[in-house]
Amino acid sequence: MVLMPDPLGLPFMQRAALEILLLAPLAAILGAQIVLRRLAFFTHGVGAATFPGLVVAGPAGIPPALAALAVGGGFAAALAALGRRGGLGRDVATGLLLVAALATGAVLASDVFASGAGVDRLLFGSLLAIGGGELIAGAVALVLVATAAARCRRAWVASGFDQPGDGPPAAVTASELALLAAIAVAAIAAIDAVGALLVGAILVVPAATARLFAGSVAELEAGAGLLALAEGLTGLLIAYRLDAPPGAAVAVLGGAVFALALAWSRLAERRPGAAS
Numbered sequence: 240m241v242l243m244p245d246p247l248g249l250p251f252m253q254r255a256a257l258e259i260l261l262l263a264p265l266a267a268i269l270g271a272q273i274v275l276r277r278l279a280f281f282t283h284g285v286g287a288a289t290f291p292g293l294v295v296a297g298p299a300g301i302p303p304a305l306a307a308l309a310v311g312g313g314f315a316a317a318l319a320a321l322g323r324r325g326g327l328g329r330d331v332a333t334g335l336l337l338v339a340a341l342a343t344g345a346v347l348a349s350d351v352f353a354s355g356a357g358v359d360r361l362l363f364g365s366l367l368a369i370g371g372g373e374l375i376a377g378a379v380a381l382v383l384v385a386t387a388a389a390r391c392r393r394a395w396v397a398s399g400f401d402q403p404g405d406g407p408p409a410a411v412t413a414s415e416l417a418l419l420a421a422i423a424v425a426a427i428a429a430i431d432a433v434g435a436l437l438v439g440a441i442l443v444v445p446a447a448t449a450r451l452f453a454g455s456v457a458e459l460e461a462g463a464g465l466l467a468l469a470e471g472l473t474g475l476l477i478a479y480r481l482d483a484p485p486g487a488a489v490a491v492l493g494g495a496v497f498a499l500a501l502a503w504s505r506l507a508e509r510r511p512g513a514a515s
Contacts, residue, residue, distance in 0.1 A: 267464025270446025286438030
């Protein structure tokens with residue numbers, strides 16, 4: 240009988256696990272703000288909108304992180320402009336810009352740069368192909384986000400319960416701009432692991448699950464970080480055992496955990512004496 244090697248004894252698995260260890264604190268720091276302010280669609284949009292930049296980066300010799308940051312920043316700026324001046328709801332503006340970005344990326348990938356199978360990695364990530372450069376980018380993103388949180392967390396928490404709708408807030412202060420920039424940086428950092436389409440698996444789903452049980456912002460942050468870490472590592476091991484895409488495995492696992500947590504919370508609410 241052939242025994243499979245210990246997954247965490249393999250160098251590529253160790254790098255993948257280290258990447259998850261860097262991303263989990265981002266989920267803890269920003270996940271609470273994302274779910275409290277209803278910025279989940281914005282977060283998904285920023286990540287997915289980087290697709291055309293990532294397609295162009297390789298053939299043009301541009302660092303992928305830099306291309307993603309430029310396109311993601313442009314997406315956020317265009318969304319803010321449409322939301323304020325275009326007379327559109329923020330969710331509608333996000334949807335329009337997201338469709339345009341994905342369509343542009345698809346055209347560039349198929350007709351201009353012939354990216355072929357590489358498109359799958361851009362859209363869904365590849366934890367098992369993480370290298371030193373991606374780990375450095377993740378560490379830099381964590382430092383930037385942690386620095387922003389150290390300066391602005393109190394303002395974020397104070398204003399986090401009064402935000403309308405999906406997307407950036409109507410009144411954009413310096414602290415709100417810092418939050419949106421931090422979310423963009425975190426989303427771009429997560430792309431190498433889970434891809435442009437699945438950044439919510441790290442930044443949104445764990446926080447949404449933790450919110451079902453958290454009684455304070457601090458509990459929500461801690462729960463989001465622990466869930467992101469546990470789901471990321473477990474999804475990585477499942478992907479290794481089943482030879483499945485790691486990003487998709489993490490996303491499916493996170494969705495399943497959220498569904499079970501939601502069912503449990505609904506049952507708990509219906510128990511006799513639950514309201515007392």
